[in-house]
Amino acid sequence: MIVIQTKLIFLDQEDKQIVLDLMRRWSSCMRFAYKRLLEGYDRKTLKRDLQGTFDLNSRYADDAIMKAIGVLESSRQLDNNPKxxxxxxxxxxxxLQKRHINGKAYKKLKIRWHEKRKGNLYSRGDKSKKGNLNTRIEVKENGTFLRINVGERKYVYTKVQAGWKKNKNREEILQEISESNIPYSVELKLKNGSVYAYFTIEEEYPEIMIKKDKGVIGIDLNAYPDNISWAETDEKGNLINYGSIPMPELASGNKNKKEYYRWQYAHEIVKIAREKGKAIVIEGLEIKEKGKRGDFSGRKSRRIRHNFSYKSLLSKIKILVKREGIEVIEVDPSYTSIIGMLKYAPQHMITKDEGAAYVIARRGLGVQEKIPDNYMKFLNALTVEELEELKEYVKKTVRNKKLKKKHLKEIKKAIEFLQSLESESGRVLKPLEGTSFSIYDFWRVFKVAVVTPLSPEKVPRDFSILKELLIQGKWGDP
Incomplete structure (x- = not known):
């Protein structure tokens, strides 16, 4: 998606007032549509009613509904109350609600708020209408103009004032767009008394040439420490290479600076995939609710949201790989961190984050993760006395630490699991057979029952201590 920002110059102030009135009516229409959508109205009924109420044509009304739907969906994805x-x-x-602001400062603030609330207009592109029907770019001898539909066969022409971008005049780009008849959307915004136009053109991506048949690159984004971990596999899911890219610039700084560096890091990831000729596997863009991801789900998802815009970075990676003709695969991120921590970090002597990236890569190839036999043998071989000792240790940890609800649920699950092992005579070496536990419950249980005693205060970064247990089945005092 390409966005070109321009400023509109009105040759007649009366024309400007007509456009501002249109923007006010369209903004009211969008807010009204949002309220009706909350009440359960459908798009078709709304479209018919809004045209007469706000004196807008069919396309403007439909665009207002579309924008309202976008705001509603965005609010729900961010777990905000849509109402x-x-x-x-x-x-x-x-x-504006703060009473200590008054005078000129208050008046200026109120103008800004009213501009953002009432100074909007959106018109989507349409290939069948040679670009855009309501807001069309027209090239004339004295410059480039935007023709705005303000009523039944009534138009206002405003001159487009564009700057420079990458040594090519933006106005020339707009002229090329106008002549090619490709669809483009236009959004008008009122700022400090001036009207700005944002032209958006959807990109046409090349055919996908690099696919997962030669292997993939799995990507795991981490809020603490700030880094991108990656793991390369062959077509069967075997680990070939791995690494991490630190992102210190995203820990602080203003919005524009962070946005710049997000693009830089996205380019680094795509460069790795291009050079190795591998598809990319990323976590699904939807951030899961806390408590559903396994390892640090609630805290991690909040840090991801606030510290470096997890969704924004993944979106940039998706855009860049499509431009390069590289396949991008999205997978469910559930339990990738904890499986990487317990299974692959000790096995390959890598960090738990690189292990998570490896799990993501294998999941993108459709490989199912099995519980290592030696882990189940370890739990099945514990005597009643050892199980009781481990259970008491877990209970003592609960009493001595202020734990969140998520961790308490994990520990409760671990105790239940250990109790189920105690009650079985002649336990069989099959994961969770005869119990109500799922395969994912096992990973959470094993983390609490085995990893917690190794490092009671926090999750360790080094899991080499588990290597002998995982590979050779050696263990001592639990």
Missing amino acids: KVIFGGRDLFGK
């Missing part, structure tokens, strides 16, 4: 969305900006609205 509490504030058009115009929550931060600005909050500042």
